[in-house]
Structures are given as C-alpha cells and as structure tokens.
Amino acid sequence: MTITLEPAIHGDRVSLLRVLGPAHVWALGVGIVLVGEFTGWNFSADKGGALAALIVCWIVGLLYTSVAMIDSEVTSTVAAAGGQYAQAKHIVGPLMAFNVALFLVFAYTMLEVSDAILLGDTIVAKAGVDGLTHNSFIAATIVVLAWLNYRGVLMTLNVNFVITAIAYISIVILFFSVSPWTQGAVLKLNELVTPGNALPYGWIGVIAAFQFGIWYYLGIEGTTQAAEEVRSPARSLPYGTMAGMITLLIAAAMTWYVCASLMPWEYLGITYYPLWDAGKLTGSPLLENLLFVATLLAALASANGCINDAARAWFSLGRDRYLPSWFSAVHPRYRTPYRSILFLLPIALAFAFIADLNQAITFSILSGVLQYTFMSINIMMFRKKWPLGTIRRGYTHPFHPLPAIVLFCLCVVTFFAIFLGFGSQLIAMTIFYFLISVWFHFYRYKFVRRGDQFTMPWPKPQGY
C-alpha cells in the first residue's frame, strides 16, 4: 500500500521539498550509523572483552531491529519533518514531543561532534607531524558540512549516498582480503580470543558493554527525519530503514570478526580507529590507505546526516512554537531549515573543542536510549488509540507487542550499562531533561496553539 502525500504546506510559508527516494533514506540512515563500525563499537570490548562486543552486537542488533520495525509503522503513517517528534506530538502530547526533539538534537549534535573529532584525530594520526592538532580539521568539517546542508537536502544526501557506499565497500573489501574462511594466515581469532580472556569481567562486563554496543547502530532511526521530504513516505521509509538495518547488521558482524581476529581486546577497546588499525595489521599498504580514507568518509557521511537530522528536529520545534518561531524559517531559495542549521553550528563547534571522543559518544548514546524508551511506549499507545483498521497505515509491523517489549527491556539493560561507569552523566542529563520539561509545561506551552498540534486526518483517539 502506498500513500503519496501532498507537499507539506504550513500556512503561506515556503515548505520543504519532496525530492527524496528510498536510496536517499538508506544513505541518510546508514550514512549516520556506519561511522560506528569505524570507531565507537570497539569501546564495548573495553567494557566487557571481545566476546562481549560480539554478544552485544547481536543483542543490540535485536534492539535496533525492533526500533526499525516500530519506526517504520509509525512514521509511514505520521509522515512529517521531525520524525519521532511528530509521532510524539500526535500520539503522546506536546511535552513528550518537546523532549523527543531535544533527544534527537542532542543525540545527533553529539554524534556530529564525535564524527568531527574522529576525522580530526585520524588526519593528525596519519600526518604524524609534531604540533599538529585536530582543531582546524574539526572546525573545517563542521562548517563545510553545515554549508552543504544549508545549500539543499538533495545535494546533501546525494553526497552521503556516494561516500557511504564507498565506506561500506571498504569494509567488504577488507573482509574478503583477509581470507575470512581460514584462520592462522592473517586472522588469528583462536589465539586472540581465548577462553581465559573472552569475557574478562564475566557477565557483568557483557551488560556493561551494552553502552557502546549501541554505537554499532545508533542513528538508524534518523531516516524518519526525512519523512516530509521523501516522495512516497509509506514506501520509501520502511524500505530504506529496513535495508539500512540489514546493511548494518552485516557490516557489524564483518567488522567484529576482522578486528577481533587481528588485535588483542585490550588494544581493540581503546583504539579510536579499529578498522584503520585492522588495515595496518594486515600488512597491506593498499588496505591501510583504503581504510584510512574510508574512516574519513564514514565520519563525513555521519556528520552530514546528523546536521540534516538535528536541524529538522530543531526546525519542527520552532514551527510548532515549542521554541521561538524564528527557527521555523525555510530558506526561500534552497528550501532548507537554514536558521536551525546555523543555530546548531556553534553548539557543535563548542562541544567539539571541550569534549573528548568517548564523552561525546556517551552524551549521544544517553539521548538515544531515552528516545528508544519513549518509542517502546509510544507504539503501545499508538496501537491502543488507533487499533488496526481504524486508520490507514503505510506499513504494519508484525509480532506486536513483542518488538516493543524487547525494546523496552533492552533499554532498561542499557541504562544499567551506562550506570556502570557513566552513571553521573546519566543522572545529570535526566535532571536537565526534567528541568527543561518543567520550564516547557509551566511556561513555554502557553505560546502553543493547541488544536494545531494535531494535523493528521485521523479520527479522535480512543479513550479521549
């Protein structure tokens, strides 16, 4: 079933353009996430050992498969810029929508910061020049990508499609270059992951590893941010998101296998460049250089997609007057949310200079997990308020409510994992979200037009 929506018109304002197809949705989702294979996932080996990193790769893959299934159903039905924000607005209420948009902005802006730091550090490490710092590379990355986003979404995601595809192919080339079907020649998994060191912290380490296991896939749900700019949301969003998830599961498995077979878990757990290091350890200059370039491209693609998504979430807050409506302006020529893009630019720059890589990653993960917790409850409410058959859904996910229950349980485990090492940050961020929610509910909400928050042509929700 395909629903083609009319261009989104909001009053007399200039609207976003519907120019994207499933490939762009794939590029947006995988582009944001693929950098997780090039750095970040490996910190789960630090928290629990190499085997823990593999276990969480698959279990967190289950979490994200649930996210993708749930997201595809809700977003193919609530197709509006802001993705999960628009879902929350129609299903739970304005305050939840406000929080979800902040989750999105924080998760993506901090992911963008992580990408820029990775890119800067990778160039500095490759150059090997004394005194060279990553600052100029970080600033150039963030500014140039913001400019690209300012100029138009189609060009932005076309660029993302190409560089994401190159980065992905590099992982496949590395995998087949090391003769994965034989052990001992290049890969030495049996000697590096032994019964004595596979789980150095035991099962508590496996749970702790969930925190960075999230990084294998964090951001795939960003596909929904393009809901208002795809030509056929009901078709493109489920296809693009599910194809992206399959792509990432394959990439994550290949990445773990090659990296765990080439370096000791203690080193794997702390390196910023596991795939580039894997390329080096094969002894092939071609693979080393290929993985170096791919690391840069993956970081660029991710930062590019993050700017796109964070700006759209911020734009949506302005359009609904949850934040000053100044942010809701669309560029008259490029049709992009240019003020939101420009506003978030200095925030990203500031944190790129004051946070280090795993702190920025943790900030991003925290907001992501809060959002997934919301999604597990949101789908339950969606099915309860509008049971199957009462509204037209672009896609209906199977096995409900199993994916929602799995997602909720895995979120609880991940909160506990974050507590094991980063508990203070989790408490600080939750207090921030609570205080800003109080500010919204008791002050900012008075500027919101009540009835305008519900724009879908649906019947009244059951129970209201």
Add this chain to the structure above:
Amino acid sequence: MPRYTPPEQSKAGQIFDIAVVVVAIFVALWLPLKMGLAGAAKSIDALDAKTWEALGQNPTMAAIWEKLGYTPETAHDVIQNRFHYVIDWPTLIIMAAVLIGYFVFLFRASDREYRDVINEKFDDK
C-alpha cells in the same frame, strides 16, 4: 470548548527563551565535564613485573602489540587499566528514581496537554 489563542511573544522574549535553552544545554553537557563527573570509572592495576607473560599476553598477542609499536612497559598501562564494576546501590537507586520520576512526569503532563489538543481539535468539528 473555546479555541485557545496564545499570546504573541515579543522579540526580547524570544531571545530570552533561546538564551534559556542554550544555557541549559551547556550546563547539562558541559558541567559534568567541568566537574570531572564524565568519563569511565577505570583505574590501573599496576604490576611489578612488566613482561608479556605477566601481562597475560601470549606470543601472538605480544607480536601484535610490538607491531603496533608497544613494549611491555608502554603496554602495561593500557592492559592493566581496568573497569572495577562495583554496584553502588544508593547511586543506582537515585538513578532509577530520577529516571522513573522523569518519565512519570513526562507522560502525565503530556497527557494533560494532549487532552487540550484533542478537545480543541475535535470539538471544532
């Protein structure tokens, strides 16, 4: 139900609200960094004998460390820098209470606002 007409916000008010949000973002993200609360709880379990064997590395692992430019001395702080997973129950309970309290407030307050939205939207028809 009469349609709610929100007040118009002045430019100064808009700027003030933007400032509140920006300050809140920086406080939430920057303060834990400044106070040293951010980052993993790891510490080095020092060893007297700094050899590959003492560090638990077999010949294959040792060869890779050396290929990466490490000696047993320089690898010591990497290998022995470990997490110490001790469940601090009071902190865990505080964290759980903060999270549950936050979500309860979020859903209850959202529901009150949602009822305004639904009443106005559907009473207009």
